[in-house]
Amino acid sequence: MTNNDIVQKLWNLCDVLRDDGINYSDYVTELVLLLFIKMVHENTEAGTLKKHPLPEGCRWTDLNGKSGINLLNDYKRILLSLSTGNNGDGNLVHDDPLISAIYADAQTRLREPRHLEQMIKTLDQIDWFSAQKDGLGDLYEGLLEKNANETKSGAGQYFTPRALINTMVRCLKPQPGERIQDPAAGTAGFLIAAHEYIKGQTDDLYDLTTEQKAFQTTKAYVGIELVPGTRRLALMNCLLHGMEGDAEGVVHLGNALGQAGATLEKADVILANPPFGTSKGGDASITRDDLTYKTSNKQLAFLQHIYRNLKPGGRAAVVLPDNVLFEAGVGTDVRRDLMNKCNLHTILRLPTGIFYAQGVKTNVLFFTKGKVTKGSAADKYQEENCTENVWVYDLRTNMPSFGKRTPFGDPHLKPFEAVYGESPNGDSERKEGEYSFHSEDIELPEHSDENEGIDPRLAHSRWRSFSRQWIAEHKGDSLDISWLKDSDSVDAANLPEPSVLAGEAMGELVQALGELDALMRGLGAEEEADGARVLLQEVMGEVK
Numbered sequence: 424m425t426n427n428d429i430v431q432k433l434w435n436l437c438d439v440l441r442d443d444g445i446n447y448s449d450y451v452t453e454l455v456l457l458l459f460i461k462m463v464h465e466n467t468e469a470g471t472l473k474k475h476p477l478p479e480g481c482r483w484t485d486l487n488g489k490s491g492i493n494l495l496n497d498y499k500r501i502l503l504s505l506s507t508g509n510n511g512d513g514n515l516v517h518d519d520p521l522i523s524a525i526y527a528d529a530q531t532r533l534r535e536p537r538h539l540e541q542m543i544k545t546l547d548q549i550d551w552f553s554a555q556k557d558g559l560g561d562l563y564e565g566l567l568e569k570n571a572n573e574t575k576s577g578a579g580q581y582f583t584p585r586a587l588i589n590t591m592v593r594c595l596k597p598q599p600g601e602r603i604q605d606p607a608a609g610t611a612g613f614l615i616a617a618h619e620y621i622k623g624q625t626d627d628l629y630d631l632t633t634e635q636k637a638f639q640t641t642k643a644y645v646g647i648e649l650v651p652g653t654r655r656l657a658l659m660n661c662l663l664h665g666m667e668g669d670a671e672g673v674v675h676l677g678n679a680l681g682q683a684g685a686t687l688e689k690a691d692v693i694l695a696n697p698p699f700g701t702s703k704g705g706d707a708s709i710t711r712d713d714l715t716y717k718t719s720n721k722q723l724a725f726l727q728h729i730y731r732n733l734k735p736g737g738r739a740a741v742v743l744p745d746n747v748l749f750e751a752g753v754g755t756d757v758r759r760d761l762m763n764k765c766n767l768h769t770i771l772r773l774p775t776g777i778f779y780a781q782g783v784k785t786n787v788l789f790f791t792k793g794k795v796t797k798g799s800a801a802d803k804y805q806e807e808n809c810t811e812n813v814w815v816y817d818l819r820t821n822m823p824s825f826g827k828r829t830p831f832g833d834p835h836l837k838p839f840e841a842v843y844g845e846s847p848n849g850d851s852e853r854k855e856g857e858y859s860f861h862s863e864d865i866e867l868p869e870h871s872d873e874n875e876g877i878d879p880r881l882a883h884s885r886w887r888s889f890s891r892q893w894i895a896e897h898k899g900d901s902l903d904i905s906w907l908k909d910s911d912s913v914d915a916a917n918l919p920e921p922s923v924l925a926g927e928a929m930g931e932l933v934q935a936l937g938e939l940d941a942l943m944r945g946l947g948a949e950e951e952a953d954g955a956r957v958l959l960q961e962v963m964g965e966v967k
Contacts, residue, residue, distance in 0.1 A: 432545065433454065433545065433566060434566065434569055436450070436541065436542060436545060437450040439538065439541065440453075440533070440538050440542075442535075443532075443533055443534050443535050443538050444532065444534070445532055445533070445538075447570050448570060449532050450570075451566055451567065451570045451656065452652060452655065452656070453531060453532065453533065453542070454542070454566065455525070455655060455656060455659045456502060456525075456526065456529055456531070457486075457542055457543065457546060458546065458563075458659065459525055459659060459662075460477065460481070460482065460483050460486070460501075461483055461546050461547075462662070462663070463475065463476060463477050463482070463483070464482060464483035464484070476517075476519060476522065477505070477517070477522070478504065478517050480501070480504070481501045481504050481505055481517075485497060485501065486498060486501070486543055487543050487544075487547055490536065490537075490540050491536050492536055494536050494539055494540060494543075495531075495533065495536040495539055498531060498533075498539060499530075499531060502526060502529045502530060502531060503529075504517075505517070505522055505523075505525075505526035505529065506523070506526040506527060506528060506529045508523060520670045520671055520672075521658070521667075521668075521670065521671065521672050524654070524655070524658055524671060524672055524676070525655055525658050525659065525672075527651055527655065528651065529655075563659065563660055563663050564585075564610075564612075564615070564660065567582075567610050567656060567660065568582065568585065582609075582778075583609070583612055583613070583696045583742065583778075584777050584778075584831055584832075585612070585616075586831065586832045586833050586835075586836055587742075587773070587777070587787075587831075587836065588612050588613055588616045588694075589616055589620075589833075590833075590836040590839065590840055591613070591694055591740040591787060592613070592616045592617050592620050592694065593620065593840060594740060594769075594789060594840065594843050594847065595692055595694065595738050595739075595740055595789075595847045596620075596847040597617045597620060597621055597691075597692045598621065598624075598691075599621055599624075599625055599628075599631055599635055599638075599639060599643075600635065600638065600643075601643065601691035601692055602642070602643060602645070602688060602689070602690045602691050602692070602734075603617045603643055603644050603645075603690065603691065603692045603693075603694070604644075604645050604646065604687065604690040604692070604693050604694075604732070605645075605646040605647075605693070605694055605695050606646070606647050606679035606684055606687070606693070606695055606697070606725065606728055606729065606732075607647070607648070607649075607679060607695050607696065607697040607698060607725065608646025608647055608648045608654075608657055608674045609648065609653060609657065609696070610653060610656045610657045610660050611646055611657040611658075611660045611661050611673060611674055612660075613646075613694035613695065613696070614644045614646050614661065614666070614673060614674075614694075615660060615661065615664050615666070616694075617644070617692065617694065618639075618643075618644060618664060618665075618666055619664070621639065621643075640665065640666065640667050641667055641668060641669060642669065644661075644666055644668065644673050645668070645669075645673065645674075645675065645687065645688075645690075646673060646674040646675070647674070647675050647676075647677050647678070647679045647683050647684060647687070648674050648675070648676060648677075649676075649677070649678050649679075651676060654674050654675075654676050657673070657674040658672045658673070658674055661673040661674065678708075678710070679725065679728060680708070680709040680710065680711055680721065680724050680725065680728065681708075681709075681710040681711060682710070684711060684728050684732075685711055685713055687732055689732055689733065689734040689737070690732055690733060690734065690737055691733075691734055691736075691737050691738075692737065692738055692739070693729050693732065693733060693737070693738075693739040693740075693741070694739070694740055694741070695725065695729060695739075695741045695742070696741070696742035697721060697722055697725035697726075697741070697742070697743070698721060699721075699722065699744055699783065709721065709724045711724070711728070713731075714727045714728065714731075715727065715760065716753050716756050716757050716760070717753070718753045718754075718757075720746075720747075720750065720753070720754070722743050722744060722746070722747045723747060723750070723753060723754055723757050725741070726741065726743065726747060726757060726761065726788075727757060727760075729741055730760075730761055730764060730765050730790065730792060733765075733792035734792065735792055735793045735804035735806070736791065736792060736793060736795070736804055737791070737792045738789070738790070738791045738792070738847055738848060739788075739789070739790055739791075739792075740787055740788070740789050741787065741788050742773075742785055742786070742787055743785065743786055743787075743788055744783055744784065744785050744786075745784040745785070745786065745903060747786075748770075748786060748901065748902040748903040749901045749902070749903035755899070755900050755901075758900050758901075758902060759900050761790065761810075762809070762810035762813075762891060762894075762900075763806070763807060763808060763809060763810070764792065764793070764806045764807075764809060765790040765791060765792050765793070765806075765809050765810065766790060766791045766793075766794055766809045766810050766811075766848070766849070766850075767788060767789075767790040767810045767813055767902075768789060768790065768791065768810070768812070768813065768814060768848070768849030768850065769787075769788075769789035769790075769813070769814050769815075769816070769843060769849050770786055770787070770788055770789070770813060770814070770815045770816070770902060770904070771786060771787040771789070771816050771818060771839055772786050772815065772816065772817045772818055772819045772820075772905070773785045773786060773787065773818055773819060774818055774819045774822040774823075774825055774831065774835075775819065775824075775825075776824055776825040776826055776831075777825050777831045784819070789843075789849055790810075791809075791848045791849065792804070792806070793805060793806045793809060794806075794807075794808070794809040808891075810891050811890065811891055812888050812889065812890050812891065813888070813889050813891070813894060813902070813904075814849070814853060814886070814887070814888045814889075815886075815887050815888075815889065815904050816839045816842065816843075816885055816886050817885045817886075817887075817905065817906070817907050818835065818836075818839060818885065819905075820905065820907035820908075820909055821907065821909060822835075838885075842854075842856070842886050853886075853888070855881055855884055855886055855887055855888055856884055856886055873887075873889075873904060873905070873906035883907065883908075885907070887904075887906065889904060936955075939955075940952050940955065940956060943955070
């Protein structure tokens with residue numbers, strides 16, 4: 424049975440559970456609560472764990488032999504014990520912070536014992552050895568992705584397409600020994616992709632020393648997630664991929680725009696897709712007092728946190744909506760500060776429709792903290808005037824409308840990776856090109872600063888370079904840079920006179936009303952049709 428088969432089998436259970444009032448998101452959470460207990464059981468049986476981390480009475484063997492109301496009641500008791508750390512009588516049964524995090528406020532929404540029994544039997548039917556060998560973490564991520572596809576909801580909880588995550592990771596090339604962070608971790612997709620990339624580059628970590636392996640397992644990755652339920656999914660995701668993290672796990676509960684973000688260690692690599700929207704108080708409010716530019720715009724606050732929290736020479740790739748590129752006032756100040764302290768070397772303009780918030784236009788900003796200056800003993804980094812040129816890849820204009828019928832994936836991103844180059848700092852040799860059209864006889868689109876004085880063919884290139892000076896003088900430090908002409912757009916210079924357009928619109932309206940008149944008469948509403956016709960004639964007379 425392949426991972427896809429297992430995912431489908433587990434997912435089919437949700438259709439059964441919907442009769443019990445369980446939705447997709449609830450089901451994935453129910454699965455996590457059971458899956459952890461099952462995973463611990465299998466690893467203990469296989470000898471991977473020397474000591475069973477779950478207390479007696481809270482193990483898989485306390486569930487899989489039971490049925491009926493006794494099973495459901497025992498399951499509720501187990502969840503309470505794992506959540507609170509005691510057995511209900513005040514006696515401590517465990518003090519493991521990771522177990523407490525996974526089972527924080529855990530409650531089952533199952534009401535029918537037969538549904539719980541069915542989930543347990545399905546998990547027991549999985550060939551655990553084969554599933555782990557083939558990638559149990561991939562199986563789990565398949566469920567998370569399927570859940571995101573089905574629910575498409577949640578304030579700012581947007582599922583980042585896997586292909587985009589992988590492209591961002593391949594461009595930044597995280598290395599063993601580096602500290603990698605995501606201040607808006609979600610279900611930990613970026614951190615896991617970085618971990619898998621490093622494993623692939625180091626022969627599944629076998630090339631590392633024991634000390635290096637311990638660092639990769641417990642210290643290399645740190646994420647912050649605001650929502651407890653999402654963090655629960657993230658912790659399980661990390662564990663299934665062999666990422667333990669510190670005592671609190673890889674993903675910590677907290678607000679990166681609050682104290683949790685202010686106390687983070689500096690990072691070598693930051694990958695993130697911060698939630699969209701503005702801060703309106705509550706747990707998600709911006710309470711940091713160490714950010715230079717005060718703002719209620721969460722993306723501008725996250726961007727400040729990210730470039731401030733990089734080590735000298737550290738690199739980042741962050742998904743941000745268009746407003747961050749052009750917002751005036753504080754937005755301009757933040758962009759100037761970013762381009763001063765970091766080398767903002769690349770912007771990828773993403774197509775619309777790849778996130779579940781319809782119509783949201785997004786970009787990926789790639790930057791490196793500081794600018795290398797050659798020192799006598801070692802390379803040093805200055806943090807002034809670091810950006811000299813910004814390269815922009817337009818993957819938005821003249822692209823298909825993406826969705827279920829036209830999925831966004833690797834084939835659309837590979838051309839960008841090719842021109843990005845091998846250097847994770849964006850300083851590979853680059854050449855403008857990657858033409859949208861290949862005709863040698865191309866006319867320039869209407870005048871624009873972006874296309875002034877260039878080779879006409881570059882007006883149809885997806886890959887362009889703009890100097891820091893040009894951005895300041897021509898764009899006022901806005902980074903909303905576009906030059907391609909949309910093939911579906913209408914040239915205003917070639918439109919007919921307004922009177923002609925109005926006449927065409929009137930003709931179409933008269934034709935539509937004529938069809939409606941015929942329909943009304945066919946339905947026997949002759950009197951109403953006559954009244955409508957008189958009214959129309961009066962209106963047309965006034966227009967003339």
